[in-house]
Amino acid sequence: MKLLISTAFLALSSFAVIADAHISFRYPCPRRGPYSECPQPNDNQWDLVDYDVQSPLGTHDQITDPICKHPSSFAGVRPTFQAGQTIAAKMDVDVNHNGGSCQWALSYDNGTTWVVIQDHFQDCLATAPAGSTYTLPVTIPANAPTGNNVILNWIWNNNEGNRELYSSCADIVIQGTNGGSLSGVAPLFANYGPSSPFIPEKAVSGGNWGQQYFAARKPITVTIPPTKLKRQIAPLK
Ligand SMILES: *[C@@H]1O[C@H](CO)[C@@H](O)[C@H](O)[C@H]1NC(C)=O
Numbered sequence: 214m215k216l217l218i219s220t221a222f223l224a225l226s227s228f229a230v231i232a233d234a235h236i237s238f239r240y241p242c243p244r245r246g247p248y249s250e251c252p253q254p255n256d257n258q259w260d261l262v263d264y265d266v267q268s269p270l271g272t273h274d275q276i277t278d279p280i281c282k283h284p285s286s287f288a289g290v291r292p293t294f295q296a297g298q299t300i301a302a303k304m305d306v307d308v309n310h311n312g313g314s315c316q317w318a319l320s321y322d323n324g325t326t327w328v329v330i331q332d333h334f335q336d337c338l339a340t341a342p343a344g345s346t347y348t349l350p351v352t353i354p355a356n357a358p359t360g361n362n363v364i365l366n367w368i369w370n371n372n373e374g375n376r377e378l379y380s381s382c383a384d385i386v387i388q389g390t391n392g393g394s395l396s397g398v399a400p401l402f403a404n405y406g407p408s409s410p411f412i413p414e415k416a417v418s419g420g421n422w423g424q425q426y427f428a429a430r431k432p433i434t435v436t437i438p439p440t441k442l443k444r445q446i447a448p449l450k
Contacts, residue, residue, distance in 0.1 A: 235267030252289025296389030312339025392439025
């Protein structure tokens, strides 16, 4: 009996640890994160700092936050990346949930449409140590158009623990072609409220890690018009 009780306690307490575990971007800066090297709130925005920026957007039962977690960043300088550049992105890892499936997507229209630019299925972050800042590279497509207000979204479904969706967004500048299009698939937002696709825990799923839903993502192309270069004209008097 004593053994049973302590086993039950152990199971409960390890579940509690898993349920609390979180991951977000650390670099580039996640929206409204509490990191000193990131854009800071102004005097009226201190209550908007997200000290729990690593937490998920909710579970399959309930949505608690919008995609990206926050609608905007604090004002500040956005990092600039070149089309084709591999960013040595850094993730702030609490506990890794035994990994999961990562998607990275770009939006050129303030989060209305997303194009997936990279996938890492099944074991994404599985080897990221708890409590670490873990480098997880992401490559901007070589044909990505220039954009001064681009959102880079890291999206993650975890393998173990609550059936959660994570999304951490960084506001960035991309220097690429002046106008053009970007094609890919629209991201899967699974385990995000009762009407979203459900991905079970990998360890108990009999091999189902949501592959059918990832395979069914819809192709999408976004087109960004060229910016007309402003000619240097003396102002009319
Ligand atoms: C982007 O959309 C959010 C809502 O999701 C809104 O709060 C914000 O003002 C928008 N930003 C711009 C630059 O339009």
